[in-house]
Amino acid sequence: MTAAIETEGLTRRFGARLAVDDLSMTVPERAVYGFLGRNGAGKTTTLKMVLGLLRPTAGRVRVRGLDVARQRMAAARQVGALLEAHGFYGNLTGRENLALTATLLGLGAAEIERVLEVVEMRRDAHRKVAGYSLGMRQRLGLARAMLGAPPVLLLDEPTNGLDPDGIADMRRFLRSLPERTGATVLLSSHLLGEIEQTATHVGVVDDGRLVLEGELARLKADLAPELVLRTGDDTRAVSLLLAQGRSPVAAEAGLTVALKSGEDPDQAAAVITRLLVESGASVFAIGPREQSLEDIYRRVAGFRSSLAEAA
Numbered sequence: 001m002t003a004a005i006e007t008e009g010l011t012r013r014f015g016a017r018l019a020v021d022d023l024s025m026t027v028p029e030r031a032v033y034g035f036l037g038r039n040g041a042g043k044t045t046t047l048k049m050v051l052g053l054l055r056p057t058a059g060r061v062r063v064r065g066l067d068v069a070r071q072r073m074a075a076a077r078q079v080g081a082l083l084e085a086h087g088f089y090g091n092l093t094g095r096e097n098l099a100l101t102a103t104l105l106g107l108g109a110a111e112i113e114r115v116l117e118v119v120e121m122r123r124d125a126h127r128k129v130a131g132y133s134l135g136m137r138q139r140l141g142l143a144r145a146m147l148g149a150p151p152v153l154l155l156d157e158p159t160n161g162l163d164p165d166g167i168a169d170m171r172r173f174l175r176s177l178p179e180r181t182g183a184t185v186l187l188s189s190h191l192l193g194e195i196e197q198t199a200t201h202v203g204v205v206d207d208g209r210l211v212l213e214g215e216l217a218r219l220k221a222d223l224a225p226e227l228v229l230r231t232g233d234d235t236r237a238v239s240l241l242l243a244q245g246r247s248p249v250a251a252e253a254g255l256t257v258a259l260k261s262g263e264d265p266d267q268a269a270a271v272i273t274r275l276l277v278e279s280g281a282s283v284f285a286i287g288p289r290e291q292s293l294e295d296i297y298r299r300v301a302g303f304r305s306s307l308a309e310a311a
């Protein structure tokens with residue numbers, strides 16, 4: 001199946017600064033792809049190249065199989081975008097602002113009403129944008145991105161500046177988009193939690209490079225599992241576990257113990273429980289620890305910093 005977005009060796013220099021470095025990413029159709037990275041990691045620069053707004057120094061981008069450099073207009077028609085600067089006219093209503101873009105795209109009033117409905121803004125569409133909250137502007141930005149029902153949506157930090165209620169609403173909304181509209185969503189964020197709660201796929205960019213990519217559920221499942229246990233005597237439990245060649249780590253939820261390669265979590269839990277109980281340390285609870293995107297991210301970040309140290 002053709003990917004919604006595919007980049008190959010994408011590179012962009014600004015003078016001596018390598019903002020995007022040989023980045024090859026694949027965003028499958030109908031995914032909510034979380035593009036995660038610290039500020040300055042290269043997310044916006046990548047999105048601009050996908051949109052054809054910025055020319056790559058090297059490499060290429062395909063949107064639904066269309067080469068952005070060679071078939072720029074056809075590729076652009078596949079994509080709706082929400083970038084940081086909204087550029088709405090405050091003295092016009094939400095509906096009038098959308099009408100400006102709709103006219104450029106050759107779309108009629110019915111399409112404006114459709115996108116207003118999708119972002120649940122019909123009630124406020126007659127009001128001037130100057131009186132809108134940031135959340136309403138973000139929704140209007142999304143509505144504009146969806147005009148003409150482009151199959152791919154690029155959203156740069158879509159929850160930036162929203163209050164907690166607005167963030168929760170936006171996340172719910174983005175998660176439901178592929179099912180509601182059939183669209184593929186690429187959203188950038190510097191917030192782990194944001195991606196974890198919204199995305200089906202993730203790409204982690206660090207210093208211009210894609211350091212990890214995949215389906216979120218699979219990435220989590222592939223992480224080496226850990227057990228977490230609560231005991232009546234952690235000091236004793238730690239020394240007993242160390243003597244068994246394990247490396248317990250004190251965490252908020254209790255002691256965590258990494259499983260050995262290929263070890264069955266239930267078997268390991270039984271062995272550890274027996275060991276501790278027979279040695280007089282009570283075991284209150286033991287079980288596998290659910291891994292989070294943060295664990296994945298830390299592992300990649302740790303990997304990167306050890307590379308930097310080695311260099």
Ligand SMILES: Nc1ncnc2c1ncn2[C@@H]1O[C@H](COP(=O)(O)OP(=O)(O)OP(=O)(O)O)[C@@H](O)[C@H]1O
Pocket residue numbers: 014017018019037038039040041042043044045046190
């Ligand atoms: N037009 C430009 N001229 C020079 N340097 C630039 C330009 N645009 C981006 N950069 C640099 O490229 C690097 C990547 O920037 P980019 O905006 O893509 O990062 P980002 O991950 O989107 O970060 P943020 O979330 O802060 O926007 C940064 O070091 C930035 O300073």
